[in-house]
Amino acid sequence: SIELNWQSCSYVQLYPPQLFSCIEEQHTHSHDHKKTSLNYVIQPHPCDRAIPNAMLRGMHSLPKLSVSERSRTSLNGTALPPITTVYHFDQLIDHNDAGLGTFRQRYWMNWEFYEPGGPIILMTPGECNADGYEAYTTNETISGLIAQQQNGAAIIIEHRFFGYSNPYKNLTSQSLSLLTIQQAIDDLVYFATTADLPMPGGDAVKPGQAPWILIGGSYSGALTSWTMVNKPGIFWAGYASSGVVEAITDYYDYFTPIREYMPRNCSSDVEAVISYLDDMYAVSDTAGIQTLKEAFGLGDIVHVEDFAAALQSNLFDWQSLQPDVGPGAMFFEFCDALEVKDGISAGPQGWGLDNAIYSWVCGDEDAETCLGTYNTSQSYWTNVTVNNANRSWFWMVCNQVGWYQVGPPECEPAIVSRILQPIYDQRQCVNMFPEAFACPPQPTTAETNVMYAGWDVDIPRLFFANGLRDPWREATVSAYGLGKANTTSRPIYEGDGFHCTDLVIQNGIVDATVAAVQEAGLMYMKEWLAEWKPSA
DSSP states (O other), rough: OOEOOOOTTTTTSSSSSGGGGTEEEEEOOTTTOOEEOOOOOOOOSSSSSSSSSSSGOOOOOOOOOOOOOOOOOOOOOOOOOTTTTOOEEEEETTTOGGGGEEEEEEEEEOOOOOOOTEEEEOOOOOOOOOTTOOOSSSBBBHHHHHHTTTTEEEEEEEETTTTTBBBSSSHHHHHHOOOHHHHHHHHHHHHHHHOOOOTTTTSSSSSSSEEEEEEEEHHHHHHHHHHHHHTTTTSEEEEEEEEESSSEEEEEEGHHHHHHHHHHHHHHHHHHHHHHHEEEHHOHHHHHHHHHHHHTTTTTTTTTHHHHHHTTTTGGGGOOOOOOTTSSTHHHHHHHHHHHHHEOOOOOOSGGGGTTTOOGTTTTTHHHHOOOOOOTTTTHHHHOSSSSSHHHHHHHIIIIIIEEEEOOOOTOSSSSOTTHHHHHHHHHHHHTTTTSSSSSSOHHHHHHHHHHHGGGGOOEEEEEETTTTEEEEEESSOOTTOOOOOOOOSSSSEEOTTGGGGBBBHHHHHOOOHHHHHHHHHHHHHHHHHHHOOOO
């Protein structure tokens, strides 16, 4: 069986530490869901404490799978290096100025199914340290299964400025000026067109000599679409899972699929809490707000917007759900902690610590130190060492893509406080990058969408796979009301999955709608590869 390890690149929640080890436990929840066996591992955020910036707790994330230690051989019986072997590529620091030199970009490769003439499948996990994603070169994932079925080789490459693939030795604003969508696209193209791969014959499989397939999920799914739009002709085909192709500044719709698909009585409970907070905020009832803070163990938080952001934390748990996990995951601990009887709020006494909402993930730190966003001297804002995915990703958020996860307009139900608006996150851009931003910046989302087509993408041989329960759905080509046509040259397939569900083959075994998406993707890859011909 496959051991699933659903670790987000930067994920944390307001739960006590013992809840992070839920291997083979049984949980029964009162909110209309079944008793479920949990045979997966959720790893806590790699930092020692919570992330003050709430939106980074809802970062894009790909599911991780444990890597089998079995020995592997090529089709001719030759023993292969372990798939955890790290290779390095001399990548250009700046594609607009080759004179600046190169940096060492890490990648991993598996050619156990490769035959000459087969495709080269390239994938980046995106805004993460790529360690631990080696399983995406195996047939436990859609990328590795394409490699097996089409006798190809699979590669995982680390994104610039994440993990240990860094053009410079720090993550200052000056260094990060070279962290852009275009530089990331150019990295993929330069690798495909110049890399001599470590497998036999790996110096003769450039585009034109062999078909290349670009695969990604979430941000890297969007990067797949953006690359094929911006640099057509390099990658013969693409597969974008949960590809967030549309950059959106005010991304309140992150919470729309959560509200739509979470148990109805749970969404009503959350709405009651949020309405209670927003109503008190509207009349400046500071005493009432303080009482509510204390009910959640967050009485030390000074600013009401930081408290509102803390209440988002458990909603981000939805993003780590997958069909094989079932509805018994930690998300529902949050639901069960809120007591609203017959539509009538129990008030702050009915919420909070007595009902298993915990804030002591902060350990010995008080809530303000842990979750407040106004003390800009904290190392969270000032640490510029490499391998800091939060910092690198927030640079991209502040500059080009937005996706601020905030409260909805007045006309829509709210499971997140309307106190939270884009300015809350934009202010934190100044906190983290004061050298770059003298005032809260507006991300250039309109320019991003014009440059890389966004929802208007219409490139041939690009397969889109989306989950209806994905909180990132409304930034994909499956956004509600978009009505984008499903065509044979640019197919769009949707299942009942969550975020990047279709990338893991196990998920198709337990969910027929996910299996249908996976089977369609495999079918199109086979058809498109049959059409490829080497260039003269």
